Amino acid sequence: MKREQDETTNEILIAGLTPYFLEKPLFWFRENLTKIKLSAKTQSWWRNRTLFLKKDQKIALSSFLRRLDELGYEKVQKVSDPLHNNFSSRNLRILSETRSNDEAVSAKQIQRGGATKSQPKFSNCSRKGYYAKGLMPGEFSRLGGTIEIFPVNSSxxxxxDFFGNRIENVAVLPKKINDEDRLLILNRKIGSKKKxxxxxxxxxxDYVVHVDHGIGIYRGxxxxxxxxxxxxxxxxxxxGKEPDRLYVPENQLGKIDRYVGFTQPKIHRLGGELWLKMKKRIKEDVEKFxxxxLExxxxxxxxxxxxxxxxxxxxxxxxxxxxxxxxxxxxxxxxEIxxxxRLLRRRGAADR
Structure with a gap:
């Protein structure tokens, strides 16, 4: 997703995989447009941020990817990786057929409350590199008059939302939980994001600190x-004895935190006096500070x-x-400084 700020509104660009390499129509959403129109400003913006290849031009894959990085493109995981991993002469021939910078780039501008001739066809989404599976990068879905799409260059x-041919609303959705996040969900929902x-x-x-028992080693x-x-x-x-183990239930995970220090810490004993003395000394130092x-x-x-x-x-x-x-x-x-x-009410020490 690319954003461009002007004096009146925010513009949101939705691009599939192919706009990174080929010239395809793009969707632009603006709050205050009264009709759909081609934008010369949009064309200029896109040309300045797009790498076009002329016919019969040769370019190494590493140079091409480096140029994309210079243009500010983020790596696309779900859809672009197969293209990068299987970059063949057929791909190069397709790229070589892209029109040059001198040719105009078509774009569509759509506003909330505006009208379209028809709801977007999903064949167009497929050609842009989207798949009808769900809300993951490079995918889209449709339920009645609602279309959900996850641009590959968006987080x-x-x-x-459509009502007939009228766009009722355009909204950014929260990101769907991925498999890595699901691994954090144990038998029961953990109570807070911090946990x-x-x-x-x-x-x-790893070394951890329990607020009541001190420094120990996390064992899973x-x-x-x-x-x-x-x-x-x-x-x-x-x-000569075995180490003690403390079993902290999930509803008390707020008492645990990662140990942060520059040296290897000394492991405390359960029920020992060392941690209590250390907490008392730290509390006194914090109050003094x-x-x-305040003074x-x-x-x-x-x-x-x-x-x-x-x-x-x-x-x-x-x-x-x-x-x-x-x-x-x-x-x-x-x-500002x-x-x-120069203000009389700010004659004290500077805050900047």
């Missing part, structure tokens, strides 16, 4: 009596100084002597 699918992310990133052997997930448990291994209670931070910000608020004066001739000459040309964003930032420092 989220789109839904287009799911924790399990996704943890591997057996086990199921007992229909309940999922996170297994954490701790140091043996005495020398919070008091110092620092209080001093910043009561600090006063004379506001900056307007630019004089020396300042202007100094700025004009700058050998580079500032961008509009840089100039805007300079203006000067305005902030």
């Amino acid at each position: 989220r699918p789109l839904r287009i 799911a992310e924790l399990l996704k990133n943890l591997l057996p052997g 997930i086990t199921v007992q009596d229909g309940t999922n448990y996170c297994v954490i291994e701790y140091a043996p209670p005495r020398e 919070a008091r110092e931070l 620092t910000y209080a001093k910043r608020e009561i600090t006063r100084r004379t506001p900056y004066p307007p630019d004089d001739q020396i300042q202007k000459e100094f700025e004009q002597s700058f050998e580079h040309i500032e961008t509009e964003d840089q100039l805007q930032a300079i203006r 000067k305005n902030d420092r």
Whole structure:
């Protein structure tokens, strides 16, 4: 999905696989159009961001893919990989038949509430590299007057609602859960996104921290009596004994987090005093830091100084002597900083 911002609206481009290599019609959605029309601006935008091949031109696959990367294209997984892996002379002949940059590129602009001669034909979608399977990249589906399509160059699918030949709505849909995400769902739904992310990133052997028992080693997930448990291994209670194991039920995963540090940590013992002493010391250090931070910000608020004066001739000459040309964003930032420092109500320490 490509977006282009202008003064009045957002434009959304839907492209299948073939627009990366061949010239095909594209769909453009705009909020305030009153009719479908060809857009010269669209043609110029597409030509500047498209690699066309002339007849009889030769190009290596590696050079072609590198050029796509320079143009800002993202790798397309589901549909483009077979093309990359099976790039044959037949593919090259097809590419060589693409029209040159001098020829116009056709595009369609569609608005919510606008009318079309008929609902889009799925044969066109198929020619663009889409398959009627579901909401995965490069696929589309239809249920009555609702069309759902997942552009291969988009991270989220789109839904287009028709009422007869009238477009009722165009919406971006949440991405469908893929197989990798499903692996995080155990026998029962985990209560929060944070817990799911924790399990996704943890591997057996990683160090973890339990808020009540300290640092241990993550040993994976086990199921007992229909309940999922996170297994954490701790140091043996005495020398020569087996390590203790803590079984944390899934509804208490919020007490666990990954250990973050630059050195290998010391494994704690279940029921030991070391972790309790460490927590107490850390709590005292945090409270001390919070008091110092509060005092620092209080001093910043009561600090006063004379506001900056307007630019004089020396300042202007100094700025004009700058050998580079500032961008509009840089100039805007300079203006905002000067305005902030000239206000009486902002005579304290700078926030920028």
